[in-house]
Amino acid sequence: MKRTVATGLAIAAGVALTAVASNTSQIKAQEAPFGDPDSIGYAETLWRVMEEARLVGDDTIKVRPFEGSDPHGTVQEVLATTATIAGHTGRLVVKRNHASDSIDAVYDDPIGNLDAITIMFKREEGYDPENQNWFWAKYLPDGELDQNEAGMHLAGRVAKGMDSGCIACHTATGGEDLEVLTLN
Numbered sequence: 604m605k606r607t608v609a610t611g612l613a614i615a616a617g618v619a620l621t622a623v624a625s626n627t628s629q630i631k632a633q634e635a636p637f638g639d640p641d642s643i644g645y646a647e648t649l650w651r652v653m654e655e656a657r658l659v660g661d662d663t664i665k666v667r668p669f670e671g672s673d674p675h676g677t678v679q680e681v682l683a684t685t686a687t688i689a690g691h692t693g694r695l696v697v698k699r700n701h702a703s704d705s706i707d708a709v710y711d712d713p714i715g716n717l718d719a720i721t722i723m724f725k726r727e728e729g730y731d732p733e734n735q736n737w738f739w740a741k742y743l744p745d746g747e748l749d750q751n752e753a754g755m756h757l758a759g760r761v762a763k764g765m766d767s768g769c770i771a772c773h774t775a776t777g778g779e780d781l782e783v784l785t786l787n
């Protein structure tokens with residue numbers, strides 16, 4: 604919609620085609636479903652909020668690990684809570700993904716075998732109505748965002764519209780709200 608208006612105006616005003624092209628790519632960048640600067644910034648803020656709440660970091664709250672499977676690790680921990688980002692409060696589900704064959708080892712040392720932290724945060728109405736307004740992110744243990752093979756940061760509406768990835772798999776396995784395991 605925005606793109607059509609911009610192109611129409613540019614043609615009406617006789618603006619050179621290059622201007623139209625750069626305008627279009629800017630709009631595309633803003634509309635990228637994930638890995639765009641806004642999503643990355645949002646994920647960074649969220650990491651700090653999670654660190655303060657001891658959901659991630661060196662001093663995490665201990666929860667009982669359990670046996671899991673791909674893609675979220677052989678041992679997992681999961682916590683469901685709420686968080687507030689930029690004045691919006693939403694449900695936050697944090698899954699810590701471990702590569703370990705021992706639940707006890709992960710309980711004793713929740714950092715040592717940590718592979719990744721995957722989260723779902725319920726954003727404001729209208730953020731992604733087709734997918735229950737979830738914000739998705741995958742962090743490495745130090746809080747850096749993980750990237751896909753194309754080098755895109757995994758934050759935002761991750762892999763929206765694609766055949767595989769967070770949204771596709773959670774749509775297939777997660778039921779109406781895309782949450783696979785129902786936690787209180």
Ligand code: HEC
Nearest residue numbers: 671675696698721722723739740741768769772782783784
């Ligand atoms: C191939 C399927 C698949 C993909 C891809 C996937 N997940 Fe999951 N996810 C699951 C399953 C299954 C569970 C339930 C626990 C388990 O069995 O691992 C789950 C659980 C979760 C949970 C805990 C809440 C819940 O739904 O139970 C979070 C948070 C999560 N995934 C985030 C992500 C993020 C972020 C991505 C993308 C970076 C992602 N997932 C990609 C299958 C997937």
